[in-house]
Amino acid sequence: MNIYSKIIMELKSLNKVSLIMFLGLALSTTSCFEEDKLDIPTNDEDEPQTNLDKYIDTNFTQEYGIAIRYKFVDNFVNPGQRVAPPKLDVVRPMLDLIDEFWIDVYKDAPKGETYFRRFVPGELVFLGGLIFNGDGTVTLGTADAGARITFTDVNSIDVNDEEWLLRQLHTVYHEFAHIVHQNDKLPTAYEDITPSGYSSAGSWFNVTDDEALQRGFVSPYATSSPNEDFAETIAFFMAEEDFYDTYITLEEDCTTAACEERNAGRQFVLEKLNAIKDHYLKVTGVDLDDLRAAVQERL
Numbered sequence: 001m002n003i004y005s006k007i008i009m010e011l012k013s014l015n016k017v018s019l020i021m022f023l024g025l026a027l028s029t030t031s032c033f034e035e036d037k038l039d040i041p042t043n044d045e046d047e048p049q050t051n052l053d054k055y056i057d058t059n060f061t062q063e064y065g066i067a068i069r070y071k072f073v074d075n076f077v078n079p080g081q082r083v084a085p086p087k088l089d090v091v092r093p094m095l096d097l098i099d100e101f102w103i104d105v106y107k108d109a110p111k112g113e114t115y116f117r118r119f120v121p122g123e124l125v126f127l128g129g130l131i132f133n134g135d136g137t138v139t140l141g142t143a144d145a146g147a148r149i150t151f152t153d154v155n156s157i158d159v160n161d162e163e164w165l166l167r168q169l170h171t172v173y174h175e176f177a178h179i180v181h182q183n184d185k186l187p188t189a190y191e192d193i194t195p196s197g198y199s200s201a202g203s204w205f206n207v208t209d210d211e212a213l214q215r216g217f218v219s220p221y222a223t224s225s226p227n228e229d230f231a232e233t234i235a236f237f238m239a240e241e242d243f244y245d246t247y248i249t250l251e252e253d254c255t256t257a258a259c260e261e262r263n264a265g266r267q268f269v270l271e272k273l274n275a276i277k278d279h280y281l282k283v284t285g286v287d288l289d290d291l292r293a294a295v296q297e298r299l
Contacts, residue, residue, distance in 0.1 A: 009221035031155055050152050052091060060095070062125075064103070064117065068095065069125040075124045076150060086154045094154050097165075101298055102172050107123065109290040119179045123148040128155040137205060147174045166239055169295070174235035181230055187279035191226035194268050199223040214261040216268025216284070218247050233272055237288065248273070 007057050050251030060066040069076060073085045073156070086094070106112035131139040142150045151171055158164050199207055207220035217223050222232035237243050248270050250263045279290050 011083065027260065048204075052088070055092070056095070059099075059229040064120050065122060067121060067123045068124055073125070073127055076127070076148075077131060081131055083131055083152070084155070086126045086128045090154055090157045091126060092179060093157055093159075094151070097157070097159060097168065098124065098172070101169055101295065102176075105291055105298070106286075106295040108294040109286055111285040115284045115286050116118065119183065121147050121149050121176075121179070125150040127152045128153045129153055165299075170235045173233045173238040175229040177234040178227065180280065182229055184279070184283035186230055187275040190230065190275055190279075193271055193275070194229075197223055197268075198225065200230075210258070210262070213247070213265045213269075214258070216272070218230060218263045220271060229272070233269070233276060234288070237273060237276075238292050241296060 056068045060068055068087075068091075070086050070091050073083050074081075077083055103116065106116035125148060127150060133139060139152065142148075149172060151168060153164070154166070156164055194216040197217060201219075204220050204224040207215075207223055209220065212218070212220045212223055215223060217229060217232070218236040219232050224227040232268055236247065240246070248266055249260050253262050254263060280286055280288050
């Protein structure tokens, strides 16, 4: 059972909610509202700069063109949603995590930094807690048309907590993966690899992990659309140490129909992964194997 399955089961048992995934992240990963736009202006330029603000300005805004939003959080969620801002003492550790596990990963990979600087979103938003939705799901992170990535639950930061860390990694890799298809589309005929396996945005949380794998997906959320399938597959590939054992390597000596179906699903996952790798290399010049290796070295 992967950590996202565990989280889903715990939330269902306690609160009767299902967890939105990235991935993504998957699992995995993360609910995404890529096209949603929030038109409420944010203006904190008149406030006196703290040492934290100066650090952000030097190391993120001037260096990469990234604005870090950790104030006025209600401006970054939908009307009716309320989320607490992050505690001030978690902002710098969160920035360090983003540096180590996202920015430096791209800088370590050949041609990765060039791609990162070209497509890095202009805003990163930190929210103190999770976003609970009216349909009983929980949003771990969002992307806004390649312009913004939102991290939730940053007040629980603990890099030694594997579950928390992987949720954040799934979020950032899932959401950043959306920028690839937003700019360079999906791999050719990607949506035709498992066309009958997709559910819908409103019913994916009724799919189990095992059912998703049998259909050729790394997570239930991946079944919600080809775009989410693409982003979830990347997020799982990047963050999950046992990705190959779980989603690629065939089970031996299958004696049940379920085992055979899982193996058939794994062959579809491999086909998708190869298509994604080829597409990344072609349109970004970045080798996903290099990125994965850089992430895994840090875990």
